[in-house]
Amino acid sequence: MALCEVKQVLLRAATDPGFRKALMEDPDNVFVRFNLTEEEKQSLRGLSEDRIAEAVGGPDSDMTWISMNDIRI
Amino acid sequence: MIKQIRLQGLSFRGELDGQRIDFGGRITYLALVPWEFCNWTCRYCHEQQRIKEAGELSTAEMRVIVREAGSLGIRAVLLLGGEVLLRATWPTVQEIVDEAHGQKLITLIYTNGSQLTESMVQWLADRDVSLAFKVDSLDQELCDRLTGQLGALASIMRAIELARKTSIGSVVHETSREKLVRLLFTTVGNALNAQEYVALARFATNKGARWMMEALNHRGDAVSHRELALDAKTHSEAMRIAMALNPEQYHAFDQPCRLFSCVTVRKKGQIAICPQDYSFLGNICELGSLKAACDLVKTEIERRDWRKAWTGVCPIKVGHFVNV
Numbered sequence: 001m002a003l004c005e006v007k008q009v010l011l012r013a014a015t016d017p018g019f020r021k022a023l024m025e026d027p028d029n030v031f032v033r034f035n036l037t038e039e040e041k042q043s044l045r046g047l048s049e050d051r052i053a054e055a056v057g058g059p060d061s062d063m064t065w066i067s068m069n070d071i072r073i
Numbered sequence: 074m075i076k077q078i079r080l081q082g083l084s085f086r087g088e089l090d091g092q093r094i095d096f097g098g099r100i101t102y103l104a105l106v107p108w109e110f111c112n113w114t115c116r117y118c119h120e121q122q123r124i125k126e127a128g129e130l131s132t133a134e135m136r137v138i139v140r141e142a143g144s145l146g147i148r149a150v151l152l153l154g155g156e157v158l159l160r161a162t163w164p165t166v167q168e169i170v171d172e173a174h175g176q177k178l179i180t181l182i183y184t185n186g187s188q189l190t191e192s193m194v195q196w197l198a199d200r201d202v203s204l205a206f207k208v209d210s211l212d213q214e215l216c217d218r219l220t221g222q223l224g225a226l227a228s229i230m231r232a233i234e235l236a237r238k239t240s241i242g243s244v245v246h247e248t249s250r251e252k253l254v255r256l257l258f259t260t261v262g263n264a265l266n267a268q269e270y271v272a273l274a275r276f277a278t279n280k281g282a283r284w285m286m287e288a289l290n291h292r293g294d295a296v297s298h299r300e301l302a303l304d305a306k307t308h309s310e311a312m313r314i315a316m317a318l319n320p321e322q323y324h325a326f327d328q329p330c331r332l333f334s335c336v337t338v339r340k341k342g343q344i345a346i347c348p349q350d351y352s353f354l355g356n357i358c359e360l361g362s363l364k365a366a367c368d369l370v371k372t373e374i375e376r377r378d379w380r381k382a383w384t385g386v387c388p389i390k391v392g393h394f395v396n397v
Binding site for chain 2: 003004006007010037039040042043044047051054055057
């Protein structure tokens, strides 16, 4: 259930400025509190505030992702 | 600066330099399904079709189709199975790829990679082929479970590394904003691997590959394997997070799906728009030419109004989820 852990990190980063600062400045120290794969840790490194907000999304954002398929590009 | 990753075969070199392709005006892709048998038994795959049947296209007929594709200005041939790259089918694959290469078409082959050898991959690399590997999970147990194959993950990793040792692992073209590659990792999203989208997208980026999500095939076995049935909200949320955290793999959906510019020819000559569309429009053996098949597809796209009505949601895939 790794996505649950990623979501926890993101949600807390979006709502807790202290946690967000720690994630942005010293992510490895944050990661020890979560059960994340190496790829997930890499994905969570170097995030900007905008990207955190984007990842957390808004109430209308979900269904637009229903059929992402790179043949469109 | 983050560079978005694009795949040669679905995208084209000139596009990175600003060239516009008229996807609405002409058919750009030929998706050819030469057979549907496979050496793996993925749970979500349409089991009843994974056999050799009477009336399948001959190698000579497929070569004629590919040759005509070249003369019609089609740019890429997508070879999908079943499993395309089997030892037993290799001579046929070589004939089709040689024909496509001779016609200056880009070939993209979808494969599980299980029977890929160093010499096969080098042969493909020399003909400018792009390879799409199935990567459904980075968890060994789940990967084996989904593919019905013990050791599947190790087998996939072996094949990916073989490909990366050739020019297939190299960047074809690069600008300040984008890079074109020849390696694609495809994931069939389902209820068991939706938790892994972030990791799978990052894994592809780490390997210099484009990542592509195909939510559970609507002809797949979610009906008989309910544990695979994907909830739309779960999938969408997982995709949103995966793309936000892996911007190299993100592309805006403002343009209609490129497969609206595709003609699919299945193993017995059945014509469809997209390889995932099983509403056949006719049969190339009866129509007599690929041009006639392309005309049929263009007429059908217009009739369904899919381009103008594009909302970012695939009209075929939208029905794949359990709560849509």
